[in-house]
Ligand SMILES: Nc1ncnc2c1ncn2[C@@H]1O[C@H](COP(=O)(O)OP(=O)(O)OP(=O)(O)O)[C@@H](O)[C@H]1O
């Protein structure tokens with residue numbers, strides 16, 4: 300983890316292009332803005348080339364796409380690869396809906412994601428590991444998270460961020476964990492979507508995507524934990540508002556002091 304990346308992000312203010320979902324689009328745009336990057340959302344294929352070109356990173360959220368949108372998603376992913384822009388994919392509910400799993404497999408035949416961010420149910424599904432996903436939520440499973448995240452990273456030759464009570468981040472060889480967090484994240488629909496796009500913001504200011512993914516995960520988790528510490532009880536609405544505030548206020552020094560990030564020993 301390089302906390303200095305947070306200062307760099309804020310000085311560069313990278314443009315992050317998103318194909319988002321209608322459920323969480325506002326939170327995602329505000330999350331990108333609050334951390335110190337510049338969001339732009341797109342729904343039109345005719346602007347894809349120009350918009351990918353002007354962006355520092357591209358995030359494809361597969362939360363609620365139509366058949367028509369798939370052409371745009373496909374083209375944008377392909378352009379991101381061709382123009383060497385970091386490409387982040389959030390494979391929402393890919394463990395719960397077979398159509399989505401097939402769609403993601405088809406998309407990954409067209410373009411290559413540099414980073415995939417999902418919950419345990421989503422990453423287990425991508426890794427072909429048995430798991431009981433539940434809608435957009437992680438659901439239940441017993442497989443070893445370290446094995447899942449490594450298998451997914453190896454299968455797709457990419458960086459995987461698997462979020463949950465502990466976040467697991469792997470490049471297929473190494474695995475890093477982030478233990479900060481608060482259950483309040485789960486009471487706010489779109490916490491994961493926000494993180495996926497914030498990962499894009501970090502990947503927009505470094506060519507080391509493993510580093511970008513780890514730093515984004517720990518910054519986001521520390522900000523959420525700081526908010527939870529200020530609340531007298533579980534207040535999901537207040538949490539959502541204050542999370543935006545804290546993404547803006549959180550400093551590299553606080554993240555360095557409070558971040559519980561560990562590199563696991565691999566055999
Ligand atoms: N049980 C938990 N306890 C604490 N923090 C959690 C827990 N589950 C997830 N988180 C944190 O919540 C954030 C979002 O991750 P999550 O796994 O919930 O994504 P998601 O399921 O895709 O969310 P969404 O679909 O609402 O966008 C991450 O920062 C993650 O670390």
Ligand SMILES: Cc1ncsc1CCO
Pocket residue numbers: 320322323362363391435488489492
């Ligand atoms: C609830 C929900 N449904 C489709 S996308 C979404 C937001 C979480 O990704």
Ligand SMILES: [Mg+2]
Pocket residue numbers: 391392417418435491492
């Ligand atoms: Mg999600």
